[in-house]
Amino acid sequence: MSSRRALLSSFSAEMSGARDKPGTISGVDDSIVEVDDVRGNVVKEELEEQEETWSRLLPELVAEVVRRVESGGAERWPRRRDVVACACVCRRWRDVTQSVVRSPLSCGQITFRSSLKQPGPKDSPMQCFIKRNKKNSTFLLYLGLTQSFADKGKFLLAARRYRNRAHIEYAISTDPEDLFQESNSYVGKLRSDFLGTKYQIYDSQAPYEGAKASNSRSTRRFGSKRISPQVPSANYETGHVHYKFNLLKSRGPRRMHCTLQSPISSSSTEQDPQPSDRNEDDATKSVMNKPQIGTVVLKNKAPRWHEHLQCWCLNFHGRVTVASVKNFQLVSTEGDEETVILQFGKVGDDMFTMDYRHPLSAFQAFAICLTSFGTKLACE
16 A cells, blocks of 8 residues: 555656656656556455455345344434445445345335335325425425324436426436436436326336337437436336316316326235245345236225315325315225225325325335326316
8 A cells, every 4th residue: 555655656756747747748647547547446456355354144144134224223314324224335235135125015114215116015005295386397206204284205217397388297216306307316307188087197217118219309409418327317117196177066076097007916025034044046036026017007096075175085095185176086996986096185285195005116105196286177
C-alpha cells in the first residue's frame, strides 16, 4: 500500500512539473490516465478486501443470522431496516437474505423494492394510504403502520401527473424527488385516452420472458437517451382500466373494468422456506426463477341505494369516511364476489386509503387508484 501511495505522489509531482513546461500536453494526459487507473485499482481492492471479510462466513451461519433478524418480532417497518441492512453487507449476504426473507404473499410485509411488484397477502389486505398534492400534481403512496389515519406510514411509491398532448400520463417512481422516466427510480407509468375513460398501465420491466415493449413515440425517444444499464429503456403494457360510459346520465357511481397481467402463485412459493438443509445454490435459483403470468379481471362491486341517506353506499369497514364519486371496491369476475381485492376511498381533502390483496401488487393497486382521480364527465 505504501508503494502505491509513493507511486501516486510521484505521478502528482511529474504532472505539476509538466504543466510548467511547453510541449508536454500529451505526457500530462497520459499521467492523468495512469493516476486515475491506479487510484481506481486501490479503491477497488480495498472494497473487495472488505467484502471478502464478510463473505468468508459460512452460508449456514449467515442464513441463521438473517433468519433471527427476520423473525425478531419485526411486525412494522422500523424493525425491517435490520433486514435491509443485512442484505447490504455484501453479495453473499444479499443472496442469502433474498432466500430467507419471504414475499408479501407469505408474510404480508414489504421489505425490498422488488416487493412492490409482488402480489399481496391472501388472508388480509395490505392497508396503505395516498396523499395528494394539488399544487404540483403529485401523489405519494405510504404503507400504513397503524390503524390511525394520522399515521406517517412508510413511503412506497410516488406519481406525478402531466399532460402529453391530448393525453394525461402519470410517471410512477420510488423516489418522490425524482419523478422522471430517465431516472433509476422509475418503475412504470399510466396513460389515459382523450376522454379519461380508458387507461393503460405500463411496467418498466418485462413481465415475462419474450415480452415486447411498447412502440409508442415516447418509449422510442426515451430508449434513445439511455445512458446506463440501470436505467429502464422501455415500457411494457401490463394492464387496462376501463370506465363505462353513462349514456343515460342516470344517477349512480362509476363503473370500472380492469384487466391485468399478474403472477400466478404456486404452492412452492407460498410455503415458508425451510432452514439449513437446502443448498444455497438451490435457494438462489428459486429466487431467480420468474413466476408464470396469468390474466386477472376485476370489476367494481355494485353499491346499494340507501333510502334514509339518499345515496349509494358500500361497506368500507371504517376505512372510508368521506362520500365521493372516486370511492370504489373491486372484486374478481370469477369466484367469490364478496372478497374485495382492492378498495379506495376518501378520508380527507387530500387523503385517501388504499387496501389491496392478492393477486394485485402495490404497483398495480396504486396505478388503478390513480385512474380514479380527475373528472370523468362521460361516466358521471
